[in-house]
Amino acid sequence: xxxxxxxxxxxxxxxxxxxxxxxxxxxxxxxxxxxxxxxxxxxxxxxxxxxxxxxxxxxxxxxxxxxxxxxxxxxxxxxxxxxxxxxxxxxxxxxxxxxxxxxxxxxxxxxxxxxxxxxxxxxxxxxxxxxxxxxxxxxxxxxxxxxxxxxxxxxxxxxxxxxxxxxxxxxxxxxxxxxxxxxxxxxxxxxxxxxxxxxxxxxxxxxxxxxxxxxxxxxxxxxxxxxxxxxxxxxxxxxxxxxxxxxxxxxxxxxxxxxxxxxxxxxxxxxxxxxxxxxxxxxxxxxxxxxxxxxxxxxxxxxxxxxxxxxxxxxxxxxxxxxxxxxxxxxxxxxxxxxxxxxxxxxxxxxxxxxxxxxxxxxxxxxxxxxxxxxxxxxxxxxxxxxxxxxxxxxxxxxxxxxxxxxxxxxxxxxxxxxxxxxxxxxxxxxxxxxxxxxxxxxxxxxxxxxxxxxxxxxxxxxxxxxxxxxxxxxxxxxxxxxxxxxxxxxxxxxxxxxxxxxxxxxxxxxxxxxxxxxxxxxxxxxxxxxxxxxxxxxxxxxxxxxxxxxxxxxxxxxxxxxxxxxxxxxxxxxxxxxxxxxxxxxxxxxxxxxxxxxxxxxxxxxxxxxxxxxxxxxxxxxxxxxxxxxxxxxxxxxxxxxxxxxxxxxxxxxxxxxxxxxxxxxxxxxxxxxxxxxxxxxxxxxxxxxxxxxxxxxxxxxxxxxxxx
Amino acid sequence: xxxxxxxxxxxxxxxxxxxxxxxxxxxxxxxxxxxxxxxxxxxxxxxxxxxxxxxxxxxxxxxxxxxxxxxxxxxxxxxxxxxxxxxxxxxxxxxxxxxxxxxxxxxxxxxxxxxxxxxxxxxxxxxxxxxxxxxxxxxxxxxxxxxxxxxxxxxxxxxxxxxxxxxxxxxxxxxxxxxxxxxxxxxxxxxxxxxxxxxxxxxxxxxxxxxxxxxxxxxxxxxxxxxxxxxxxxxxxxxxxxxxxxxxxxxxxxxxxxxxxxxx
Numbered sequence: 025x026x027x028x029x030x031x032x033x034x035x036x037x038x039x040x041x042x043x044x045x046x047x048x049x050x051x052x053x054x055x056x057x058x059x060x061x062x063x064x065x066x067x068x069x070x071x072x073x074x075x076x077x078x079x080x081x082x083x084x085x086x087x088x089x090x091x092x093x094x095x096x097x098x099x100x101x102x103x104x105x106x107x108x109x110x111x112x113x114x115x116x117x118x119x120x121x122x123x124x125x126x127x128x129x130x131x132x133x134x135x136x137x138x139x140x141x142x143x144x145x146x147x148x149x150x151x152x153x154x155x156x157x158x159x160x161x162x163x164x165x166x167x168x169x170x171x172x173x174x175x176x177x178x179x180x181x182x183x184x185x186x187x188x189x190x191x192x193x194x195x196x197x198x199x200x201x202x203x204x205x206x207x208x209x210x211x212x213x214x215x216x217x218x219x220x221x222x223x224x225x226x227x228x229x230x231x232x233x234x235x236x237x238x239x240x241x242x243x244x245x246x247x248x249x250x251x252x253x254x255x256x257x258x259x260x261x262x263x264x265x266x267x268x269x270x271x272x273x274x275x276x277x278x279x280x281x282x283x284x285x286x287x288x289x290x291x292x293x294x295x296x297x298x299x300x301x302x303x304x305x306x307x308x309x310x311x312x313x314x315x316x317x318x319x320x321x322x323x324x325x326x327x328x329x330x331x332x333x334x335x336x337x338x339x340x341x342x343x344x345x346x347x348x349x350x351x352x353x354x355x356x357x358x359x360x361x362x363x364x365x366x367x368x369x370x371x372x373x374x375x376x377x378x379x380x381x382x383x384x385x386x387x388x389x390x391x392x393x394x395x396x397x398x399x400x401x402x403x404x405x406x407x408x409x410x411x412x413x414x415x416x417x418x419x420x421x422x423x424x425x426x427x428x429x430x431x432x433x434x435x436x437x438x439x440x441x442x443x444x445x446x447x448x449x450x451x452x453x454x455x456x457x458x459x460x461x462x463x464x465x466x467x468x469x470x471x472x473x474x475x476x477x478x479x480x481x482x483x484x485x486x487x488x489x490x491x492x493x494x495x496x497x498x499x500x501x502x503x504x505x506x507x508x509x510x511x512x513x514x515x516x517x518x519x520x521x522x523x524x525x526x527x528x529x530x531x532x533x534x535x536x537x538x539x540x541x542x543x544x545x546x547x548x549x550x551x552x553x554x555x556x557x558x559x560x561x562x563x564x565x566x567x568x569x570x571x572x573x574x575x576x577x578x579x580x581x582x583x584x585x586x587x588x589x590x591x592x593x594x595x596x597x598x599x600x601x602x603x604x605x606x607x608x609x610x611x612x613x614x615x616x617x618x619x620x621x622x623x624x625x626x627x628x629x630x631x632x633x634x635x636x637x638x639x640x641x642x643x644x645x646x647x648x649x650x651x652x653x654x655x656x657x658x659x660x661x662x663x664x665x666x667x668x669x670x671x672x673x674x675x676x677x678x679x680x681x682x683x684x685x686x687x688x689x690x691x692x693x694x695x696x697x698x699x700x701x702x703x704x705x706x707x708x709x710x711x712x713x714x715x716x717x718x719x720x721x722x723x724x725x726x727x728x729x730x731x732x733x734x
Numbered sequence: 735x736x737x738x739x740x741x742x743x744x745x746x747x748x749x750x751x752x753x754x755x756x757x758x759x760x761x762x763x764x765x766x767x768x769x770x771x772x773x774x775x776x777x778x779x780x781x782x783x784x785x786x787x788x789x790x791x792x793x794x795x796x797x798x799x800x801x802x803x804x805x806x807x808x809x810x811x812x813x814x815x816x817x818x819x820x821x822x823x824x825x826x827x828x829x830x831x832x833x834x835x836x837x838x839x840x841x842x843x844x845x846x847x848x849x850x851x852x853x854x855x856x857x858x859x860x861x862x863x864x865x866x867x868x869x870x871x872x873x874x875x876x877x878x879x880x881x882x883x884x885x886x887x888x889x890x891x892x893x894x895x896x897x898x899x900x901x902x903x904x905x906x907x908x909x910x911x912x913x914x915x916x917x918x919x920x921x922x923x924x925x926x927x928x929x930x931x932x933x934x935x936x937x938x939x940x941x942x943x944x945x946x947x948x949x950x951x952x953x954x955x956x957x958x959x960x961x962x963x964x965x966x967x968x969x970x971x972x973x974x975x976x977x978x979x980x981x982x983x984x985x986x987x988x989x990x991x992x993x994x995x996x997x998x
Contacts, residue, residue, distance in 0.1 A: 536807040548829055626745040626753065626830045656747070665747045668837035672753075676832055 025321045028200075029270050031081045033323055036274045039282030041077055045091040048073045064169030064462050068176040076184040077278075078191045080200045083207055083223075083268070086184045086231035087275050090463075105459035111452060117587055122596035123441060124402045124448045124490070127584065129456075130386040132239035132295075133467035134395030136246040139228040142217040143174050149472045150174065156475075163475035170466045178216045181231055185211035222250040222260050226268050230275055235463040237279060239386035240295035240327065241394050244312040251311050262314060269318040277324040288325045289713045296384045299332030299362045302377070306336040316345060320352050328356040330385040333674050335363060343667045350657050350685055355705045359670070360385055364679035368639035372568060373487050373577040388584055388645040389680055395469030396485030397478065398643070399576050402449040403584055405593035407494040407610055409437040410501045410600055414524055421517050427510040430517075431558070434502070439566055445490055450573045453479065481574035488576035489643030493589045494610035495559070495582050499545040500602035500620070502555045507543050508601075511551070524599045527606045538603045539620075546616030548627035556635035564638040581644015583613040591721035609721050613647045625650070625669065633678035642679050651726070652685040684726075691715060691727045736817040737854035740773055740846070742826050745833070750870040750891055750929065752839025755827050759848040759855070760815045764874050765909040766897065768935045768983045770969030772976055774846035779815035782975040786810075812975075820857045827862060840868025842893065849877045852884065859888040872931075874908075875915040875922075882922055891927045894919055894957075898939050899947035907938050919955060928957040934994060935965045936984030942993070949997040960998035964991055 025033070035041050048070050054062050067090075076085045115126035138146065150171045157163040185208045192204035210224055215232055219225035225247055229240065240246075254260035280287045297315055298308035308331075319329060331345050349357035362381075369380035369391070383391050390398040413434045414421070424430040456479040465471035468478045469485055476482035508514045515523075515534060523531035543551040567578045583590070594609035604610075611617060614632055621628050632648050656666045670681060684706050694701030698716035706715045706726055715723065738760040746756040761777030762769075773780060779799040787810035794811045797804050802816045827841045834840045841862050848855050848871060855871070863869050871885065872893040896919070897912070898904040904912035922928060930952060934940050952960070964986050973980035986994075 533807070537805065540805045540807065624743070624745040626833050630829060630832075662747050665753055665837060665839075669745070669753055669833060672833045672836040675836060 025270070026267060028081050029267055029274070029322075032079075032271065032274050035079065035081070036278045037282075037323065039287075041079075041274070041278030042281055043074065043077050043088045043279070045089060046073050046075055047091075058165055060165045060169035060460065060462075061172070063460070064172040067462060068172050071176040071180050072183065074180070076187055078188055078204075080195055080197060080204070082271070083203045084227050084230045084271050084275070085188060085207065086181060086211065086227075086234075087279055088180075088234045089279065090234065105456070105461065107455050107458040111455045115452070117589075117592060119405065119592060119596070120448060121408075122405055122593060123408050124404045124445050125587075125589065125592070126448075126452050127403055127587075128387075129397050129399060130238055130390045130392055131236060131397035131464065131468070132241045132384050132386055132392045132394055133232065133236035133464075134469055135229045135232065135241055136394060137469075138215065138232060138467065139219045139225045139246070142219075142228075143178050143215050144217055146466060146472065147171060147174050153472050153475055160475070166460070166477070167472070167475050169462050170472060173462050173466050177232070177235065181211045181215060184231075185209075219250065222247065222254045222265060223268055225250040226272050230272050232467065233275065234279065236467045239384055239392055240276075241384045242297070242299065242382060243295050244297045244309070244315055245301070245307060245382075248307075248309070248311050265311075266314055266318045266321075269315060270322055273319055273322055273327055274324065277322075277326040280326060285717065288717065294328050294330065294384075294386045294389070296330045296332050296360075298334070298337065299383075300334050300336075300366060300381045302381060306334045308332075308337055308341060313341075313344070316348055316357070319356060320348055323354075325354050325356070328358065330358045330360050330389060332365075333359055333361050333363075333671075335675065339667070339671060342671055343664065346667050346670070346683070347663070349683055350663075353705065355682075355684070358385075358389060358680070358682040359674075360389055360680045361674045361678060363674070364639045364642050364677060365391060368579055368642040369487070372564075372579055372638065372640065373643075375485075379485060388581075389647070390489070390581065390644050391487050391579065391642070393485030393487075395467065396483050397468075398489065399453065399486050399574070400449050400488035400490050400572065400578070402445055402452060402490045403587075403589050404441065404445045404490050404492055405494060405589075405597065405610070406441075406492045407497045407501070407593065407597050407600060409434065409441045410498055411597050412440075413437045414521055414601070415598060418521055421521065424517070427506050430505060430510070431502070435562060438562065442563070442566060446570065446572065446578070449488065449490065453572060453574060457481075486574075486576050487579045487643050488572045488574075489579040489581060491581040491584045491589070491644045492563075492641075493583065493593050494597075495614055495641075496545050496611040496616060497600060497602055497604060499552065499556045499559055500542070500611075501600045501604075502559065503543045503545065503552045504538055504601040504603075506555065507551055508538065520601060524601065527599045528603075535603050538601070542603070542620075544602070544616060544620040544622075546621040546628040546631045547623045548630045549623075553631060553634065556631060557637070560636040560638065560640055564636075564640040567640065568638070579643025580641050580646075582641055582646050584645070588719050588721045591719070609724075612722075613645070613649060614641065615648050629669070629673040629678060630676065633673050633676035636679075637677070639677075639679065646679045648673075648678065648681045649726075650681055650683050651688075652683060654685055657685045688727060691723070695723050695727065735854050735857060736819055737823070737851045737858075738777060738779060738815045739818045739823065740771075740815045742823070744826075744830055746842065749842040749844060749872060750840070750893060752837035752868075753830065753833040754839045754842050754870070755830055756842045756844050756872075757823055757827070757848070757858075759843065759845040759851055761850045762846040762874070763850060763876050763910065764847070766933075767907055767981045768933065768938065768965055770966065770972075771846070772969065772972050772978055772980075773814045777850070779813055779817075780976060782812045782814050782972065783977075784810050784812075784971070784975050820854065820861060823858050824861050824865075827867065828865065831867065834867060838868070840870060840890070842870040842872055844872035844893075847874055847876070849873050849881050849885075852877070852881045856885050856888070859885055863888040863890075875918045876910055876912075877914075877918070879918055879921055882918060886925060889926055891929065892922060893929050893931055894922070895931050895933070896948055896952075897933055898944060899951055900944060903939065903944065907935070916951065923955045923957075928955070930955070930957050930960045930998075931963055932960065933963045933965065934986045934991065936986045938983060940986045940990065940994075942997075945994050945997055952998070962991060962994055962998070 074088045119125045150167050154167050188204050189208040192201050195201040214224045214228040219228050297312040301307045366380045369375045386392045392398050420433050460477040465478045471478050471482045474482040509517050528535045543549050545552045590610040590612050595607050598606050656662045694704050694715050704715045740760045741758040743756045746754045749756045762775045781799050787808045789808050802813050859869050868890050870891040871889050874895045965983050
């Protein structure tokens, strides 16, 4: 890292690169305007009133914070959208009947397309669309508002250009002055016109990111041609490219307010490298590695990157990225499998392959496509269907003399909850659709063409997927019923129901026996593997042909890292057959913990990778969190074996994992004496954070995860 | 046909190349004083009792080592060793086939002395080998040569322990002479891949002359590598659980270990 980047890093971590809000006194005559024009004019006025952040160390500027209190509907940030915000107040982390909550969306602007065509190209598209809808006043009005926002983005860049020029005049350092003069020139060109160089392409993304501040997409693909051409022309070195990337990454950190919880979390600025291209080749190359190196050199928490693994990725490359991952003290790298993600996108979401292969991961590794979003996010308590089966349908259960008959009763409860989840999802999307989002709609695909805001179903590149919380508890509960009631006949159904209703009181011995002899998920035994497959298959069969009202197919995840849903849902769920007591939290993601994984890591990875052949659990995060003993990481031979282990997991169908290598002992101590462990970082789902910042329940869950050693 | 097995450990990184499953046979004809698996010595299932965990609930009253399904809710009383058929062992081993194939791993039969249950070992090795799984046998080598001949066709690798070169020292530490062990090793040389494993026990064989003698002996042996295994005390609590006497040894000095490694 050179001195300039080092200075910028320092300023960034001190919170000094964060743009400040400049308040705007809006013209009261705006109220006479039609709604779309009123809102877009206010966005325009707001943008033009802001001040760019300029220091001598920069070669880029133009990032800003859109104050959601001042303007309505600039982008998909929920708080800027009146109706969405209201729904969040009532439903965020507040489940309906302990079943579903309402969450954020995640999105990625189509940066690749926009830097190639420039804002000018978007304006041309708007004009074409206006011709198409010339008889529809509402659509014309919406398109005019998009054009006004587009104009604001161009003029903002020009304003930045002028201010940078002015600032440069006062500089003595020749190199820094040259940098800023180059920046001033470049801002006259991008993002208005197509980027002509690597630097301009990155600058264009830099300035536009503020308007869709979530994912960056598949950065190595978006930028590779610019990089290759400039290197070939001799106008760019690898070192210079790295520096440019680092400045972009620093902006992502800078734009988050220091002191907010998100400052040290990484997930909100996720993007991907590697993966299959349109021809089925793995795109990971030297430039992808350069992106990873550029990030890892920075002392920041944001952004974070997921490596898209494919069967064609050389083991040496995988090993190297794993090595970077375990050596990165800020835990910024996660791993997802293209084999699973692309299969699901083509077979379940029915995307054509050439679209499916362009996915990226955002947030906790939710699947997004360029210029599209991850819809749904109605997080759902899966264990409620088990609870309802056992507590509400006693007579039918007592008559169910075979496992098959029991499972049919359970299925009806599961389907009831899935239907409700989809219903709530539709209701929430209807609320979102009442709000109009002007900047996001400009940067998303299909919104200009259809002249509709992005939440009204205009976007095509969307997957809808709830995170299904407590899947492991569901599988375990079904396993115990099958094993204890039907296969081994250790207890009767009536006794099981009685034990649960009494919260195991009077049945402590049974509970101990279940804990110790129960066939729990993750141990690769016949029963638990069968149940896990049966559950995934059942879910797939029931949902594969269903869509939301907007026509989006359903792909699920199984945890959301930011919120303790497993605790929220658990607190309202009564005792369940897996030995869980009333109110105990649900298990996290898919995997096993708390000593229930008795057979070791290969068994766990086998169970996880083979249970979901249709890949229905691939839309959201489906994380296997691995907490590895340092011995497996620090010894070279062991580390290679660990890498082979994880590669096999992916080859077998695993979809997502992330590594931690901290000792359980350290985690326990950190919980008791957080002041001594302020720097201990762990990965939770798609994001990493300081351990001491996590909620109690998440801390406990992480401690319980078995530390896998040998 | 059945064998008494006391553990099947999946995802082992330390018993040969790649990712392996290690099957621990009960029964050993050596009595190494530093043995970290004392529960492996007897051929029969045994009760291990961890007094500090016992709450005196009494559920285990009348339980014998034959009650292999017994579960103590406090983990205080454990039955060590269970009879397995060849098919049962194979069913466990084959579960991680994909991990073996991707990592160059396989199955390792260890113990105790797995060659003491030679007929079973032969059958299970044959079954694994014929299904394409890489096989390793971890042995102290104190068995008739014919037993090696028997399993050679189905064994890819031997992890062969050499605990001392001096016969006197060997006898003192393990209770048996090493003449058969060294003789078998000579005969095995060139017939299969061999990894030599030398436990380095503080207070027993951690002297440079003894290790030099072993290195000298190994000059005539074809082996792929030598692994020096420093003594650790992790098995000590098991002696108490088995009500067995134990002797005190020490962990060899790290710097010394570096010196010893240079000999091989």
